[in-house]
Amino acid sequence: MALSIFAILIMFLSFFTQIATSRLTPQNFMTNSFGTSSSKSKDGVEGTKWAVLVAGSRGFQNYRHQADICHAYQILKRGGLKDENIIVFMYDDIAYNEDNPKKGVIINSPHGEDVYNGVPKDYTGKNLNVRNLLGVILGDKKAIKGGSGKVVDSGPNDHIFIYYADHGAYGVLTMPDFEDLYADDFIKTMKKKHELGTYKSMVIYVEACEAGSIFEGLLPKEWNIYATTASNSEESSWATYCPGFDVAPPPQYDTCLGDLYSVSWMEDSETHSSQAETLEQQYMVVKKRLTEAGSEGSHEMWFGSNQISKDLRSQYMGTTPGRTTFNGAHYNHTHQIVDQHQADILFFKRKVIRAVEGSMEKERAKKELEDVLSHRNHVDSTIKAIGTSLFGGNQGFQMLTNTLRSTGQPIVDDWNCFKSMVAIYEKHCGPLSSYGKKHLRTFAKMCNAGIQQNQMAQASSLVCAGTS
Structure with missing residues (x-):
């Protein structure tokens, strides 16, 4: 009898010790101790x-x-x-x-x-x-x-x-x-x-x-x-x-x-x-x-x-x-x-159409649409210019962007390189936005092609000087 009481005390001591030192829950403890959850x-x-x-x-x-x-x-x-x-x-x-x-x-x-x-x-x-x-x-x-x-x-x-x-x-x-x-x-x-x-x-x-x-x-x-x-x-x-x-x-x-x-x-x-x-x-x-x-x-x-x-x-x-x-x-x-990105444009265009002609609301809606389109043009043009600079002309850049990975392969070999390329672009050229991130495949393919971070930084600095 004493031995049984002692065993029970040991079990509960173990329970509270694990609760205190880990994320173990009472439910998990019972499962781990007795093998099943009821x-x-x-x-x-x-x-x-x-x-x-x-x-x-x-x-x-x-x-x-x-x-x-x-x-x-x-x-x-x-x-x-x-x-x-x-x-x-x-x-x-x-x-x-x-x-x-x-x-x-x-x-x-x-x-x-x-x-x-x-x-x-x-x-x-x-x-x-x-x-x-x-x-x-x-x-x-x-x-x-x-x-x-x-x-x-x-x-x-x-x-x-x-x-x-x-x-x-x-x-x-x-x-x-x-x-x-x-x-x-x-x-x-x-x-x-x-x-x-x-x-x-x-x-x-x-x-x-x-x-x-x-x-x-x-x-x-x-x-x-x-x-x-x-x-x-x-x-x-x-x-x-x-x-x-x-x-x-x-x-x-x-x-x-x-x-x-x-x-x-x-x-x-x-x-x-x-x-x-x-x-x-x-x-x-x-x-x-x-x-x-x-x-x-x-x-x-x-x-x-x-x-x-x-x-x-x-x-x-x-x-x-x-x-x-x-x-x-x-x-x-x-x-x-x-398309997801065009759904955003659809919204901004409809706001312009709906607003009363000559109203402040109309002008604000126009400005919103202009800013969105301007940003997209900035991202598209700078990415293309950087890629062209790194790959010695438009033809080389197009070959890079059209390159597909084999089925079953991750999209990039070096994830740290990939993240660094994105950070370098945003440092020199400004935020990408959800639209601009459609170009992330270009950054991944740059890493896969062996482009170094210093090369990306130099090209981004030259292309985006005074534009971001």
């Missing part, structure tokens, strides 16, 4: 479902990204996920923006309901940043500065869903305030999460231009992570439900309401029961919808563990009603689409 959700899936939702942009011209994320939250909430397990990153400058015709309301489709109501504001404004995002994924509360402090405090039997919607570029996911999440840093975080053993399986959906470059040649199958992207490593993703389209927003809206990949997976999720549709089946539905957009459409890609694609969606998104027999039906119209 927690099961209503759908019979063992472990807890976690979700991290990220809208990485700001500004009303990017309305669609926060609308996508809010819509995703509503789907997960209806699926039974708890707010304590859903972590939302959004700048939160859309719902009450002066350009929003319905204050306090965000919609993700022309006849859609409000998706903003009830969405947790975990990390907004300046707290929407790379440091906090990676800290949240790792469950590292010490890394968090600002915001709600919520993290993915997951255990070895848990399932994680990460959804990101924003502008992207070659090897990066963009964030507000000229901050980028580079693919190698994101993958290092996934590796650390895997090594910690704090999840059973993970699913990642990425809506961004050139999104395939985040995972191409970088995400091993052994980590139990399955990722799909709105585009491959070389192409744009697309906005939809835009003003002037056949299926357009209400007339008072001057901005696109959604993105094609995003509304495709979410509208499919609201059509089919999550307990009757696998991740792979949803992938095929979305892929078909993107393909049917025509020659301007993008190519949905998948990376990582193909085995996880056989899982039911309910394992990550909760139990949602809908057709219990999967038949592939998903929508009844072909979407018109617009």
